[in-house]
Amino acid sequence: MVLPRDQLLNNESVDRYRQLLAAGIDRVAHRIGTTDKPFTGVLPADLALEIDVVDLDTPLGDAAAALDELDTVYLRDAVYFHHPRYLAHLNCPVVLPALLGEAVLSAVNPSLDTWDQSAGATLIERRLIGWTADRIGLGPRADGVFTSGGTQSNLQALLLAREEAHLRSGGSPLRILASSAGHFSVQKAAKLLGLESDHVRHISTDDEGRMRPAALATELRRAADEGVTVMAVVATAGTTDFGSIDPLPEIADLCAAAGTWLHVDAAYGCGLLVSPTRRHLLAGIDRADSVTVDFHKSFFQPVSSSAVLVRESRVLRHVTYHADYLNPARMAERNIPNQVDKSMQTTRRFDALKLWLTLRMMGPDAIGALFDEVIDRAGAAWSLLSDDPRFEVCARSDLSTVVFRYLPAGRALAFADEANLHARDALSASGAAVIASTTVDGRHFLKFTLLNPSTTVEDIAAVADLIAEHAGRHADEAAGLRLSPTGS
Known part of the structure; x- marks a missing residue:
């Protein structure tokens, strides 16, 4: 009989751990190896009938039985992104080194908020942030942190932009200018930041879905005439629908002239940072004040693996709070590297490991x-x-x-x-x-x-x-x- 304590991963259960994961991997490998279409077409109501009858208070007590049931309630009808005729959303097939990273990080289970919960994991994440900032060209004072995805990255970037705008606005109303083809998370972020819906103004796009610099210039002048502070301009490097990249150099010129924060949402287009042939399409991104990247889109990483980068590390102080039980100020004074000092999250997975192993085994090219x-x-x-x-x-x-x-x-x-x-x-x-x-x-x-x-x-x-x-x-x-x- 396997006792509850025997289910914990420790030095006494490593053999069971190997066997259990091998059984699970075999099931997944079989499904991926034999799936002949990306989806079964199952309807929600039909699948709910199978899931709703599962008695969660009565365990099966057997790994094989649990995997059999999992095959019925999930694996059989899963949407398989590895299939060549899955053509819907920004879901990528994943590279094998990243799956190795996922297995390692899940088993060790560090939390990336403080050094004493993560040790080397903290330094690996910081090294990857530095590598990404260098690829973007943000300069020597750049910094950032891994996030759950583009929505969280955009929210944190706009939070930082708002706090910086408060320092120079003199109490004037705030406004965000974003492409009409940009991501809906900009509107969501504005609401979470306490801004009304009309505080986000959409800039018109051309026939190819790119923001019109002339229209942006008009809105910047209008804001100045109305006594409104534009807290951020949000440009997009890879719109969800059209994959369009806004004219970043021209937008950066306008933001610099107006003294306005430029955020570039490159959640989709960040793969160009490692493209051997198309890096030039991101020209101008190096002039951004903040950038969103989603490695789980165009770097072929499992969800989630994303980050927000900033040109000036000092702006991350706007999300820094010190708790005596977790990251007291004295740790910062001793140069203890606590990632919670720059993150909107506290508990956070070591998602950076997946990208680290991918780079070390495959390389960026x-x-x-x-x-x-x-x-x-x-x-x-x-x-x-x-x-x-x-x-x-x-x-x-x-x-x-x-x-x-x-x-x-x-x-x-x-x-x-x-x-x-x-x-x-x-x-x-x-x-x-x-x-x-x-x-x-x-x-x-x-x-x-x-x-x-x-x-x-x-x-x-x-x-x-x-x-x-x-x-x-x-x-x-x-x-x-x-x-x-x-x-x-």
Whole structure:
């Protein structure tokens, strides 16, 4: 009989630990090795029936039984991002060194808030922050901290920007200027920071989804005329829909002239930092006051692995609090490196380890080559769809998205919106592919987000044919039903 204490990982249970993890890895490996489509198409209500009947008060008491059950309630119907026809969101397949890091950090289980809970883990995270800041070009006083993701990074950056703005605003109202194509987390951050919705002004974009510097200049002048302090301008290096990169040099010039904090949300585009061929697309990012990076998007890391970087380490004092039981001020006086001094979180995983092992085993050029590959694939997909008369394609992405829609012929064109949404749902229900959707100028479009180097042009062509089949049939049926003399 295995007693509760025997389930703890310690020097006496290492053999059981090896056996248990090996059994779990075998199950996952089997699923990944045999999965022939990215999703089963299971409906929430159907899967809930299986999960809701699980009696959590009565343990199975056996690893094999628990893994059998897990296969039923999760692994069987999981969404598998490694499959080449998963084309929906910013979810990447993960590299093996990062999975090794995940296993190590979970077992040792350090918390990155204080030195006495993490030791070398603190220094590894700090070294990676320095490496990333150097790649960006933020200068010798740069600093930062790992976060849970881009939303938290954007929130912390805007918190720091707000506190710095208070020092120079003289009590005037604050405003954030952000691209109309930027991430929704800017609005969420503003609300959490106590700003009203009208304190975020959206700057118009060009036909390729990039912020218009002239429109930004107009808003900066308007704020000055109204006696409003612009606490931050948020530029984007890789918008979620179009993968667009704002004109960072021009935006940086305007921010410098206005004395305004520039934050660059590079959650998606940060992979260009290691690209052997496309680093120039991030020109101007070195002039930012803060930068968001999501390694779990374009560095092929497991969720979560992200960071916020700042040009001036001193601004991190705005999130520094000292607790006698945790990080008393005397520790800072003794140069004890406590990461909680610069983080919005207290307890925090050693997510930096995954990136560390990836760099040590693969190197940055290999990661960048993978990101280049998916950008190349997106370019090929854009060309394929733009040459296909069945589809309308939006502007070509700087990164790895393709926004497009199926265009029915004749009178069925009136049902294009619902036909495209139907095609997305039909693909998901069949499990043959998973794609995303968005709106452009009030119309429903579909979206491929390519982050899997294993996805081929043939995969993309096959999914395009399935979309045309589902959408075309739906549009024809809708037109026949609703536009025929006897239709209702």
